[in-house]
Amino acid sequence: MTTTKSPDARVAAILDQLAARGMRRTSARQAILEALFAAESHVTAEDIAVEVHRRFPSVDVSTVYRTLDTLEQLGIIDHTHLAHGPAIFHLADDDHQHLVCERCGRVEEVAPEKLEPFLEALRAEFDFDVDRRHFALVGICAACRDR
Amino acid sequence: MTTTKSPDARVAAILDQLAARGMRRTSARQAILEALFAAESHVTAEDIAVEVHRRFPSVDVSTVYRTLDTLEQLGIIDHTHLAHGPAIFHLADDDHQHLVCERCGRVEEVAPEKLEPFLEALRAEFDFDVDRRHFALVGICAACRDR
DNA sequence: CTGCTTGCAAATAGTTTGCACGTTC
DNA sequence: GAACGTGCAAACTATTTGCAAGCAG
Numbered sequence A, B: 001m002t003t004t005k006s007p008d009a010r011v012a013a014i015l016d017q018l019a020a021r022g023m024r025r026t027s028a029r030q031a032i033l034e035a036l037f038a039a040e041s042h043v044t045a046e047d048i049a050v051e052v053h054r055r056f057p058s059v060d061v062s063t064v065y066r067t068l069d070t071l072e073q074l075g076i077i078d079h080t081h082l083a084h085g086p087a088i089f090h091l092a093d094d095d096h097q098h099l100v101c102e103r104c105g106r107v108e109e110v111a112p113e114k115l116e117p118f119l120e121a122l123r124a125e126f127d128f129d130v131d132r133r134h135f136a137l138v139g140i141c142a143a144c145r146d147r
Numbered sequence C: 001c002t003g004c005t006t007g008c009a010a011a012t013a014g015t016t017t018g019c020a021c022g023t024t025c
Numbered sequence D: 001g002a003a004c005g006t007g008c009a010a011a012c013t014a015t016t017t018g019c020a021a022g023c024a025g
Helices: A008-020 A027-038 A044-053 A063-075 A112-126 B007-018 B027-038 B045-055 B061-073 B112-126
Strands: A076-079 A087-091 A096-102 A107-108 A126-130 A136-143 B077-081 B087-091 B097-101 B106-112 B128-130 B137-141
Touching: A008 B087, A027 A044, A027 A063, A027 A087, A044 A063, A044 A087, A063 A076, A107 A112, A112 A126, A112 B112, B007 B027, B007 B137, B027 B045, B027 B087, B045 B061, B045 B106, B061 B077, B106 B112, B112 B128
Parallel strands: A096 A136, B097 B137
Antiparallel strands: A076 A087, A096 A107, A126 B137, A136 B128, B077 B087, B097 B106
8 A cells, every 4th residue: 555655656656646647757846755755744845945955955945835735736745734833744644633832832643533532522513624634723731731 | 890891991991001000091002992892803903903094094003913912911802813814803801712614714703611521621631721712723614514 | 301102114934926947748 | 849847036914023203101
């Protein structure tokens, strides 16, 4: 399955996917994808731009944004808004809810299954589907509360 | 109690409160407060600026932001971030959670008591206190889901 | 007359866009 | 050589800030 392939193989596969849609294989796109696969988690567009710059100094942030946008349209990545500040990006198959502490900025990633009961209850009570992929839950973490 | 006083009386009381702290009573501050009390709910700084401009065309948005900031420091108002776009402001005693539909933009206000069970459960499970005043819950409303 | 306030302009952060040139197929 | 992609500069949205002039107490 897809998730067991090596990062390089996955990058190549995505580039193939773009080509199949009449899009081009470019070094910028390849470098951006590689940066995405190399990243731990919650990277900003700026982070990716910096990383890509190390190999291709001419690549502009606007290209990074445009590429991230393209990848998101294809369902390959997602972006999430934490509290304030820039959006973060990650591979779409790495699905989770973000709990952000507005005091210390720490971001905790929670598995979908662990959160589902709450979202389900909200759905039942308010007929409202929380979009856990696109927005974080913001609050105070235990460490900051007790300090 | 405070909430049963007329808007004008409450504006006067807040101006007194400022004066008691060595701050000045200015027409800009009065007009901004009046706009806040006149507003239905979820008004942006821009909304307030427009309203204030009708009577005092010279008042700058920066003054609106500075005044809102002052009022927030005094605990008189709060601001909340909906999905994208500008923050919204309202009187601090009008406490509620916002459910924002990211598709149609509709904002539903939910009484704290109705949401508390969920926040309580999240607290128990993740040791995390969601800040319901400062950030909305973003998702899809029933009408948009079924469309 | 002291110093809090304000208007104005400019800076900021994050992201988007117009356009002419470059590159890929 | 079309069509797609990119760099660059500029625009944009929401908000903040520096500074000198303006008022309130």
